[in-house]
Amino acid sequence: MSAFARMTAALRSDVVSGSLLIGAALIALTWANSPLSASYESLRSFQFGPAFLHLDLPVHSWAADGLLAVFFFIVGNELKQELVHGELRNPRRAILPIVAALGGVLVPAALFLAVTAGTGGEASGGWGIPMATDIAFAIAVLAVIGRHLPTPLRTFLLTLATVDDICAVIVIAVAYTGELSLAALGLAAVGLAVFGYLQNGRGRAVTRVRATVPGWLLFGPLALVIWALMHASGIHATIAGVAMGLLMRTSAREGERSSPSHRAEEVLRPVSSGLALPVFALMSAGVSVSGAGGFWSSAITWGILAGLVGGKLLGIFGATWLTARFTSAHLNPQLGWADIAGVGVLGGIGFTVSLLIAELSYADAAHLTDAKGAVLLASVVSAVLAAVLLGARNRHHRRLRAQRSDARSRVTTSPGADPRRPGRAISARRSAWP
Template sequence: MTRTDGTNRLASWLRKDVVSGSILIAGAVIALIWANSPLEPAYEAIRTFSFGPESLHLHLSVEAWAADGLLAIFFFIVGNELKQEFVNGELRNPRRAMLPIIAALCGMVVPALIYAVINMSRGAEALHGWGIPMATDIAFAVAILAVIGRYLPPALRTFLLTLAIVDDLGAIIVIAIFYTADLAFLPLFGAFALLAVFGYLQRGRGIAAALDRSALPNWVVYVPLAFAIWALMHASGVHATIAGVAMGMLMRTRKLPGEEHDPSHRAEHLLRPWSSAIALPIFSLMSAGVVFDGLGSLFTDTVALGVIAGLVGGKFVGIFGGSWITTKITSAELNPSLKWIDIAGMSLLAGIGFTVSLLISELSFAANPVELAHAKGGVLIASLIATVLAAAVLGSRSRHYRKLGLAPVRTDTAGGSID
């Protein structure tokens, strides 16, 4: 076997969700053990080490580069995959696309209300954390689904991706409005302007043909443009991963005459192994290291209890209940390959709140270290409970579909045919 063959085999292996999911989970477990061990000072030293150009406001910690920078690659892939579904796949049907979108909105409102009710008697400071249980961590949720649900219908993964993207967009809007003191509009408008350029380059037939004919590879144009969009989005105060989602959704999914593959599938095929091997594991290793300190007091604090109840119970009630009611009062419909028990398991899985939930915790209780620790602990405990419950339900459903003779779901890049 040649070196090229070995590289291609490794890349194909890394394109599978079950592989990237396992690596992501392993990184989180290592981070938790490391952060709660005698080697915790070394972990903090690495995580807080800062580098980057100060003049561009990009002198960031390793943790920030992982969560804002590397994770944008993963979000690009997710946005790109959703674009393919909206154009050529499951979400072409508006009646089916409507369901996860409404479910996401309900899955944001109900957890926030549950948190607010539990903390109503605590005053404004505790209530400030109402946004913490709103967010579903798409990276971990998709990873868990890949590991435990190989035989589940593909439509369930699409439902989860759509729901989680809408959920994250909603959470970013909440952060921008309620948790950001100074949103910088000039960089934000600059990011939007360059996104328009990015979209035009995708669709301009003459430009696409000129790039293909030129001696320069396409990445010479698109990589600097993508970095500029990301940097401007970061400078605006909006979570920079939104730049990844936006660029993914702008990718062209149809081939032009003379093209062997469209840019959407080419980009996904190229970037997915890098996301699995570098972006996601470094992100989980740098983000998951939460120190558990004082577990006894955590379970008596309404902040932690509100976060746990919101993520575990609120997400389930909001998503499952919102989906079921929507199908009864609107024209929205559930994919025929899915059963309501599948949606129930996926609703439990959506209770995994990690990156954005921890971010909102930091913004909510920056001046109160005790409540901050309790909020972060609540996020981790809720995520663990949600994972266990979802694994029980979805694992059982996966075994059920396997007995019915369904083939395991392909989770490599669309078709896996680009070499």
Template sequence: MTERRHIVDLLRSDVVSGFLLIAGAVVALLWANSPWRDGYEAVRTFTFGPEPLHLRLSVEAWASDALLAIFFFIVGNELKQEFIHGELRNPRRAMLPIVAAICGMVVPALIYAAVNIGQGPAIKGWGIPMATDIAFAVAILAVVGRYLPPALRTFLLTLAIVDDLGAIVVIAIFYTSDISFVPLVAAFVLLAVFGYLQNGRGLARALDRSPVPNWLIYVPLAAAIWTLMHASGVHATIAGVAMGLLMRTSPLPHESTSPSERVEHIIRPWSSSLVLPFFALMSAGVVFTGFGTLFSDSAALGVVLGLVVGKLVGISGGAWVTTKLTRAELNPSLRWIDIIGMSMLAGIGFTVSLLISELSFPGAPQMMSDAKGGVLFASLTATVLASIVLSVRNVHYRKTGPASAEAEAPNGQTTG
């Protein structure tokens, strides 16, 4: 029993989760580019699910839409804790990653558009470099940044959630032919019910004392919310984020821990050991055709420059300008070089970027392939560059401790 508990505790670690995610991605890339690639494609495209609910989906779609919603629930729940009890309860610090995320979407899109003006249908891919893959970015940060200040992870989580929400809005408005408003409204109604069950103190107390286990109420409700969100045409992972943000983070008088803490304690090991690795296995299998056309195809070049340069300039530059023009402030435990490294890491576009690539060029397979190659190359480049910077910072904090940045800056103000 002790060994089992030890294994479960390990699976709650971001580092272990990161290694498992990266391992899944490496296996996917090798498998998709091996002589057994047909077997990989057969597994990934195998469809199952209830047809009457329009949920007969491929294995890849179940992984990216359904399983990943569990991970997004964990992230949303963690952000709610930070907004209520942690780093982000200070509005001046919460503002910074939000503005940085917006700048980190706008600048890459502008760079892509500048490269592709006058290039015909290539301009349609302007949304590709806007998205940061939160799962991969958090995993890499955990692997290379064990001693980095926790505030940097919180900054990345907040930024990536805003980034993903923005990317999904862009998909819904510019890359989706129609949105079904009836299931969307129904999903929001059920989200309101979910929030009321969580935060209505009298009702929450009654549910806790009921002989009916809570999961018999919440699991079907969560499944219904996800199903309706999926049916609406909006990316269904939004359901996970929304439910996470609605979790109650403060215990009632009769509780030892809050529902937020209890649910995260149960779900996180499953998210780390199963959800993320399987998602990576199904999503990272990009067929490698070489980088020969990356710098001759304008769409691919726009993607690479948007993710590698645009994210760095947009996020770090946007955050720096915001601190100069507003009362927003950087956490005293961080320095601007940390934000630069994290901004590089945000250049990992992967899943959502690949999705927008498919939506941008449905009738141009070569352009779609080049754009996907650009996403892959940019994500690898961003990973390498960010890993170098963050590893150096990790060594610095391992020697001096996270408080060193605050000590180096006069009056608690960070310097670059």
């Protein structure tokens, strides 16, 4: 395997992706509070790009509007795969993480509004900040501390975080969009229709085009045009990434070794993990401590902390428990309610999308500093609390596996035992569940 192949394989790892994200945020914090802080702000505000379609943007906008669209494409693509082949294909299996995601969106927003209710309209404008869960960061924490946690727990978190991000995207499109250019939006919709037809059409002409034109040459320029038109329309350009991800074809056809969805993810996930997310964190997480004198007295700070640290746990766990209690939906037999509580705490890691919504919410520098600082603090607190709780659950599940293995070993080695009929082993396994 070449060095490049090893690097791209590493960038697909949840642990590596999360580590790069954390590392970039730490560099940004250190840089913004060092004697070189002026160079950090100068880099963030350096403007470049063509004026056509309003693309003469500062670096931090290119990171938030441009690079982050790659991350949201991955989110949309994952959601499409789940809808067609995964947990979301079966409504009865998908209902709990979907309801958990909705609870984890609504309760934090309500808590934020309650905390900021008496402070005026501008502070309460950031109600969308505590709604989002950072997929990359949360999955990385789970991967580091949860080697013995049941696989369905990761699937639950992935489904929850994906639906959570889709809710955040809808909120960005509806609540954080300024003036709309209907002409640009209409052209973007036409571009998306062409993108979808080229992906999924079965006509002879489109099949011939797909067979003769390399995918990167066919879809790359079209994706850039769609992104630029979406940006010019006034809707946040990351919506284009989600829309294109949802239009990807997830099944291979005759002559294809894999689906376009799989091939795109193979190519773009390392770009998202190794470039888009770290650069966005570097350009967004640089909160100057010297400019945060009123941090602890700010209602924005406490609203975000309450929403992410407490609201996510209450919303995710409460919605899941109530749904399981009053409907026919039920948890996977391998999971316990303590596992769901751990996921609820883990959901308080807002980071990427929360920082994005913070930038869209506040034009005032002091409010933005408070919001970003609170997002970073809440994400760290949630990660630490989740590590403690899920670490305990990890040890619990490791003991259960050891007990089952020991019971299976005793059955197969007992005199007269038939290894093809491990009835006693199955009984022991069932009795081990709490």
